[in-house]
Amino acid sequence: MELSEKKNLINLKVLVKNRETVPATILILMVIIFSFLSGGRYLSIFNIIAVSQQASLEGIVAAGMTLILISGEIDISVGSNYALTPVVVALLVKEVGLTIWLAAMIGMGVALLIGFINGYVVTKLKISSFIVTLAMMMFLRGYALILTHARDVGFLPPSVFYQILGGRIHTKFPVMVIWFILTILFLWILLEKTPFGNRIFATGCNQEGARKVGINTDKVKIKIFMIVSACAGFSGIISLSYLSQASPVQGNLLPLYAIAAVVIGGTSFSGGSGTVIGTLVGAFIAQGAINGVVLMGATSYWPQIFMGAMVILATILTTWMDKLRFRID
Amino acid sequence: MLKLKNYLNWVLKIREIVALITLFTIIFICLVLIGPIFLSINNIANILSVVSPIAITATAMTLLMISGEIDLSVGSVMAITPTITSLLALKGYNIFFSALIGIGIAFFIGLINGILVTKFKIKSFIATFGMMVIVENIAHLLTGGWYIYGLPPSCTFFKIFGGEIFGHFPVMAIWLLVIAICLWLLLDKTAFGNETLATGGNKEGAIKVGINTDRVKIINFMLTAFTASFAGIIMLSYIGGIPSGIFGRNLAFDSIAAVVVGGTSLSGGSGTIIGTVIGAFIVGALRNATLITSISSYWAMAIVGLIILIAVILNTLLELRRN
């Protein structure tokens, strides 16, 4: 084969091997199509900020969810966690009189505890994570409603804390996007550059095999459940800072949107492999798609239909790419 | 002493033992909290009106989960079939004909689910989740979100599927019995039932002995969609119209809960119809009790979640013990 031909083949191989290729391509295509259809408004600062804001809130949770899916489990209690944590924090500030800093730390502690319980029941009692997190979801949601009597908790004393988490720089740039990127970065380093990350992939790929080489898969899974719960709690506290209120009914569809972002981002639902960067792209695609459809004037139910179709298409693409990857290897 | 041990072993071998014990414990607790009125004919009729749609869907879901898949779109199917049926009927078409079209569309959705999972090799959780979102929003598009009314309240169609006999007893319970028996026969007494068990238990092994696992799964998806649409027709007939807002969103969770509480393993390969029906009654009795007691409905949500968890833990422990 000619040298130039060989080079082309290698480049194609790299492109296919990379999990982020599919979501990146979808994102670029989507941006081009929507920009064209909306007469350029799609790429305005105003719109990018609007999309980024929503993508960040869901994306932080989706980032944690990526690890869960890689390890072969699922967590659908994140939505109730996203409601309960800020409710607890807000009530601690309002009723107990703690400062927001202390209340937020306690709130994160509650989130971590929820993750620990999820992980423990799944690994030690050997119950399917779907069922465990389903029960936890109902339990937490009921608890949040009880604590607040179904009311939104607002009118907290002002503090710079809220600006740091949910404010805007120069009244334009939402700070939560920075927190989102930091979360992605942190989890990317954890996943790709630490031995813990290797253990996560091993657990997801072949749990029995991982155990045989000495990996404590139970410990790995418990830690991952705590991570995703922490992400949900963190995102909840950010939403509290952004909206200045905590609502016990928020986050109802959050687990589904988070999973959608992960799947669109190229992570396989069967576990064993995945990409956090892909999830970053996936979160923007999911929110960008809804936003784009609204921009085109088709409001009401079409954005959702579009998103459902995207999830299916993205999964088909990812599965097909997986097969291709397998064949090339 | 030995006799007791043997006896205990025998009891634990009954697949549905956890479901049975849970059911009776729930009934006991409800009786204590609510009083004998909990088991009055009227209240049982009430429980049946909530349980029947869940149980009807859950029976087919059992077969699907035994074969190793899951269907999250049942709630949307339960919403779209009566929507199409009533819209066509309001336009003047014969209501039975309209219902056939509505159910036909459900079959089609089940077929799509099956193809996505078997031919496109997408995991059923994601495929049916995507379908759920799409179908639910199409149903909303059709109604504009408003309620549908104007169908003749005492037409024969409604009486057959959603009527009441002997005062209060809902006819839908009879439909539940019919469907449960049919599906039990299918699972227990036909070759297809064996194929389903084999597909879920050991897919590669099943293929080796010549079972077309794709066909098995597609048929199960279509059966599940059919029962969900049938449940929708029943709700339409019982209520006499379609309420505004979200219709059927809880069905997926409720029916899956019924199936796992009833003893079917989430990984597939084993399960029983009877267990599922008992599981549906547990979920329904719980919901009914929490609706009418002094327990705040918020606690109710929490308690239902806990009980599902406990039942599944017990089932899993028994499963391990059995092996």
Added chain:
Amino acid sequence: MKNLVKIILLMIVVLGLVIGSFGLGYAANYEFRLVWGATGQAFLKPVIKGMEDAAKMCGNVNVKVVGPVSDSASETVATFNAMVDANVDAIITAIGDPTSFVKPATRAKEKGIPVIACCIDDLTGNTPRMAFVGSDSISQGEVMGRAMLEYGLTKGKIALFQHMAHAQLKGRIDGVKNILAGKGFEIESVITGSEMTSAIAVIEAYLLANPGIKGIYGVDGITTPACSQVMLNHPELKGKVHTGGTDLIPITLQAIKEGYTDFTLDQNPYLYGFYPVIAAWLYLEYGIDPVNVNTGMSRVNIDNIDRMIELAEQGYK
């Protein structure tokens, strides 16, 4: 062996029945029930407070809220039926559509149990109820239309956002359209979904697609604070784009205080609980038939905002 199992199970049921009959019997007080389709709603708190305050005034009434936490038609119907079967003394409920409650309400009527509707009524008249406490959604919309004009809305395009399609919200939108008709307005209604942050994103996208829009208004307790938050996100729009809506959610109230939001309307949910309890009590004690009460739609704006925040925090609003 099998018989032993059967006997044990039977014993458990019998034991339960015996203990149960010592259980909660209904006391000498009247038992009133609020049957609600979605008990996870924010504005239920003032409704419950109204019921409890009225019950205290009457002296011999117990009130309770029953119903499923999240929207479920079949469970709400089952709850209504269960209350009728339990022979409660009065049932208060919101009638969301013309078919769901017809059978249970008819049964209640036959048993002599007073059924009083609040918040939303069945406009077709199919569902029998003794009285309606609330205001019809079209009048609510008209109050909103008038408020919009009073706060300096000039002619042009406006958008009305609702979180999901619902008869009551449609009525409000129609009421607004009635008032604004013929005054040079172009009105578009948009469904945003029920999650607050997603609704905000949809409204922002809509704003971008419609530059030069004169007003973004919400017609319920999710879209109204969402519109207010959008204004808070884009302070440069203050004064150029008007907003307002319904219900007293903290974001909305804060935005009114800071001058971003013109007004919000209060449907007085306290009265949804208060009047029906009093009416039912008068009927049971003295045979006075319940009458319809128009609870109107009161305004909350910059003039009374501090008092309103105080009352909202106390649970009256």
